Amino acid sequence: MISMEKRLNDLVARLSNGQLDRREFLTRMALIPGGVAAAAAVLPMLPAETAHAQFGPxxxxxxxxxxxxxxxxxxxxxxxxxxxxxxxxxxxGVNLLQYANYVSGGGFFIFGDGAVVFPLEGDPIAVANRFPSPWISRSKPVVFEDGVQVPMGHQIVEAVEELGLENSTIGVVGTVTGSEGLNEFINDGLVTYSTWAAVVAGLPNAEFVDISGDFGVLMAVKSEEEITACVNAALIGEGLHEMMIETTHVGMDTGELRENVALHLLRNGATADVQAAFFPPGPIPDGYVFNSEYGIIHDGGYCQVTLCMVVGAMSARMEALTEVAHELMDYGAEHLCAGKRFGDLMEEMEGIS
Structure with missing residues (x-):
C-alpha cells in the first residue's frame, strides 16, 4: 500500500514539474486525509518559476x-x-508586503531570511534570495560552506562593500523596539541578533539610522495597483464569510466548517495569516455566536475581514448589539477620510455607542 506521505510528495512533485495544473492538484489533495492542510502549506512555498507557470506572472x-x-x-x-x-x-508577514519583498517584487522564501541592500544611486542587491527577484537584477544568493549556510550578515556587509558604501550613512529597518509602522504583535525589533551583530562588526565606519516607522508609513500609501490587489483580497474574504453564512447550520460539525474555509481559500488562490476564528469541536449548538477574523493574502493584496454570526435563533440582546454594531460601522465608513485620525474617529464612535 502506498503511504499517505508518498502520495502527498508525489502530487507536489507533479505540480512542480508541470504534470498537474492547480485545479487538478487541489482536487487530488482534497481526497487525501490531511491533504487540504498540506496543500495550504505547500502552495506559498513553490519556486518562482513554478508559481509563474501555475499562477501567472x-x-x-x-x-x-x-x-x-x-x-x-x-x-x-x-x-x-x-x-x-x-x-x-x-x-x-504579509505577501509581498514584507519589507525586502516590497522592494524586490518577490524572490524570498516565505520562511527564510534575506535582505535588500538599496543604494541612493545605482542598482540594489538582493541578499540570500532563493528565487529571481522581478525588480532587482543583482543578487548574492545563499551560500553554503561544508553544508552549513553562511550567515546572512556577512553577505550584507559584502553587498555594501561592493557598492562602495561601507563608510556611509545607512538606513535600516527592524532593529529597534517600539517603532510605529510595524505590526503590533511583532513590534520588538525584527532583525536577528547574529545578522545585526555581523553587520555592525563588518561595517565599523558606517552610521546606522533606524527608519522602521518612516518606511512603514511609506508602504501604507498605496498605488492604484496596490488598491486593486487589496480590493480583490477583500472580495475573497467577503466571499469566505458569505460561504460561512450560507452553509453553517445548527448541528453541523465544526470540522466540516474548517474544511469549507480551507477549501475556499485554496480554490481562490489565497492564504490567511490571521485566522482568529474559534470553532469548538463537535456539533454547533443553537444560538452559538461565532466571531471570525481572517487576514486574506492574495496576489500581492491584503485585507482583514471580520464576521460575527449567530447560528440558529438570535437572542434579543444579540439583535440589539447587532444594531449598534451596524450603526458604528456605517458611521466609521462615512467619516473615515484622508487626514482623519483613527483615535478621533474612535472617540466619536464611542459617543454613539
Whole structure:
C-alpha cells in the first residue's frame, strides 16, 4: 500500500514539474486525509518559476517597482541616507508586503531570511534570495560552506562593500523596539541578533539610522495597483464569510466548517495569516455566536475581514448589539477620510455607542 506521505510528495512533485495544473492538484489533495492542510502549506512555498507557470506572472508590474523605488529614494535623499538595509520577514508577514519583498517584487522564501541592500544611486542587491527577484537584477544568493549556510550578515556587509558604501550613512529597518509602522504583535525589533551583530562588526565606519516607522508609513500609501490587489483580497474574504453564512447550520460539525474555509481559500488562490476564528469541536449548538477574523493574502493584496454570526435563533440582546454594531460601522465608513485620525474617529464612535 502506498503511504499517505508518498502520495502527498508525489502530487507536489507533479505540480512542480508541470504534470498537474492547480485545479487538478487541489482536487487530488482534497481526497487525501490531511491533504487540504498540506496543500495550504505547500502552495506559498513553490519556486518562482513554478508559481509563474501555475499562477501567472508576479502580481505587480515593473512600473509599480519603479514607483516604489523612486519614493524610497526620495525619502532617503530627504533623510540624508546613502544606502538602506531592508531585511526580509521584518514587515507584517504579509505577501509581498514584507519589507525586502516590497522592494524586490518577490524572490524570498516565505520562511527564510534575506535582505535588500538599496543604494541612493545605482542598482540594489538582493541578499540570500532563493528565487529571481522581478525588480532587482543583482543578487548574492545563499551560500553554503561544508553544508552549513553562511550567515546572512556577512553577505550584507559584502553587498555594501561592493557598492562602495561601507563608510556611509545607512538606513535600516527592524532593529529597534517600539517603532510605529510595524505590526503590533511583532513590534520588538525584527532583525536577528547574529545578522545585526555581523553587520555592525563588518561595517565599523558606517552610521546606522533606524527608519522602521518612516518606511512603514511609506508602504501604507498605496498605488492604484496596490488598491486593486487589496480590493480583490477583500472580495475573497467577503466571499469566505458569505460561504460561512450560507452553509453553517445548527448541528453541523465544526470540522466540516474548517474544511469549507480551507477549501475556499485554496480554490481562490489565497492564504490567511490571521485566522482568529474559534470553532469548538463537535456539533454547533443553537444560538452559538461565532466571531471570525481572517487576514486574506492574495496576489500581492491584503485585507482583514471580520464576521460575527449567530447560528440558529438570535437572542434579543444579540439583535440589539447587532444594531449598534451596524450603526458604528456605517458611521466609521462615512467619516473615515484622508487626514482623519483613527483615535478621533474612535472617540466619536464611542459617543454613539
Amino acid at each position: 508576479p502580481p505587480f508590474s515593473p512600473a509599480e517597482g519603479e514607483r516604489r523605488h523612486a519614493r524610497i529614494r526620495a525619502m532617503m535623499a530627504d533623510k540624508g541616507l546613502d544606502c538602506m538595509i531592508i531585511p526580509h520577514r521584518a514587515g507584517d
